[in-house]
Amino acid sequence: MADLEIRDLHVRTEEHEILRGVDLEISRGEIHALMGPNGSGKSTLANTLLGHPAYEITQGSITFKGEDITAAEPHERAKAGLFLAFQYPVAIPGVSVANFLRMAINAKREQPIGVKEFRSQLEHAVELLDVDRAFTSRHLNDGFSGGEKKRAEILQMAMLQPEVAVLDETDSGLDIDALRTVAEGVQRLHDEQGLGVLIITHYQRILHYVKAHFVHVMLDGRIVLEGGVELVERLEREGYDQIRQEYGAREARSVTAGDGGA
């Protein structure tokens, strides 16, 4: 049984149904890439996994380490070991990166983390993400550049040591050097801590640095294609339109078949 199991997940906002039956399994130590065009539902899936209140689950379930977390509060999911690196990290004025991290770490623990232990973890994470130590004294995401925000997300991930992390377009808005640093950081957390990762992306770039084991393609709220990294190359060659045509044809056929059976 996989650590994170998503079964037949249907999700809607006030206006629209966005996810229309998603099945996905992710275990520790696995790197998955979820690709798809804008509006296909990738970010909705990411936010739903962490329990964003704007998304309503109408059908299906999310199970993490054997526990049904479909209705769990976001902080309970985080404490269980899920993490979301936000596409648009939110500024928290007045709270330094370091203080926030201390709070978040302590939220998971019975006893507050010791000063020395915290400092050594922070130094390790700072080195991993190649940021200045002074960075952690700045107010979280407040006035950060796009690249700094994304680094701060992965810095938090390194500190909080989740078991499965969802990276929601962490690669967008990063220049090539920053992308490499961030991606290598993710790869190392996978290699060293056995992190399970779901990388959500439009592009192939980040997959040159993080070695995905599985690739899933999402269209219109469903995962329509699954495979290995060879799928990335195919997407690069053909684009989503080709897949959409094939998938559309397939769906049309199955509808026809259904009609025929009635």
Added chain:
Amino acid sequence: MTAVPERDGVGTSRQAAPAAGANGSRPQAPASGQTKPGTHREATLYRALAGAGAGDGRTLAQLREAAARAFARLEIPVWRRSGFWTTNVQSLDLDALVHGQAPASGTVPEVVARTVPERARAGRIVQSAGAVVHAELDAELRDRGVILCSLEDAFREHRQLAEPWYSKRLTIDRNKLEAANAAFWSGGAFLYVPPELAIEDPFEIVYAIEEPGVAQYGRSLVLGGQCSEFRVHEYDLAEDFSGQALHAGAFELYLQDGARCRLAQLQDWGAGEVFDLSTRLVDVGRDAYCHWLPALLGGHLVRQHLELAVSEPGGEMAFRGLFFTEGSEHLDAFAVDLHETGPSGGDVHWRGAATGESRASFEGLIQIDPGAQQTHTYLQIHAMMLSPRARVDAIPSVLVSADDVSASHGGTVGELDEAAIFYMQSRGLDRPSAVRVIVEGFFEPLIAELADEPLAQVVRAKIARKLASARADIETYATSR
């Protein structure tokens, strides 16, 4: 939030175009024409003192007598701003209150011991009800000429030093409670820091009310000699009793040439029905500097007139303030950034939050007098509403009578940011913790400016307690939207 960006038709002064700033406030057009008598409706309710006080050479006895006559003549005040704000003190049963008496215990009140941090300090004076119950001053500082004593003692022992400054810029008859203070004050605090003396640890001036039925007329006079440098922390504290009490305070601080002072005030009158109607004035002399931060953290009905006046060229000030109202509290704060001469600098930055059914009004006035050229000042007010029934009015206004100046203001009013709450929840913080982080973060820029960790911790703890007690309220608000 109500924002009323200008007052019109006031005397001969006019609006100068403020500097185009990054603050988002629009430049204001000059006030046009005359306002017809009788139809004039001012959005702003208060005026700066902006001038000489009652202390014009009269003796203390004469001033007390004049104030007593005003007290007899005046009614309990009601302040109304056209249409949307009233501060009404008429529910105060003044006749039932006793003033001028020492407290029963005669020692440092429990609420003071509980609240004021134990830390290194230059001196401390504590008044409970109508009498000073404790006064201490570092012996070395005493030897170097520092004076810290009750104002009563100052008039007995240092009359020549105190009297010329007493009520120099404070009036005694604008309203009944101001008159009561000037007529009947007892105890009080007097602090004198001689020229050139720099003192790191704070002087503490404490006013406490332990029981209902007390009218406390507190009076403080602080003199900073040339190039002196010091800190003053005022604490206004009461026990959580039930019943009425009054603190009508008057505070004046005069900074002479080159003096530098960091003045902080922590006010929390507790859960009792405590009325606080006070006037505080800071006069910044030539090349002097004052950093002033009142933290108004509780009181049944609080009206504060806080005026920071730069009276000589080269004076600079930073006027900070924070407030947090809860329950059914009513806060009416009027902060004046007054420039009587230039060049001078000002920077006003206030932040406030409201829970429960509380009402808070912050009126911030930048006033630049004729001739105060090369004045540069900026006022910002940020407010956070934490309950659907709470209300915060923020009313910045600018009154400029010089042309070579920049004066502008900006502000925001906000509610809890749900995106930020989800973000923090996704890191493992539960919802109440996330809310606390947001509100603490909202105040933190000002708390950090206290540059005094023991005091900062007291402020943080008080904010955390208020949030904890408003938790249900905040939850309801969040889920109702």
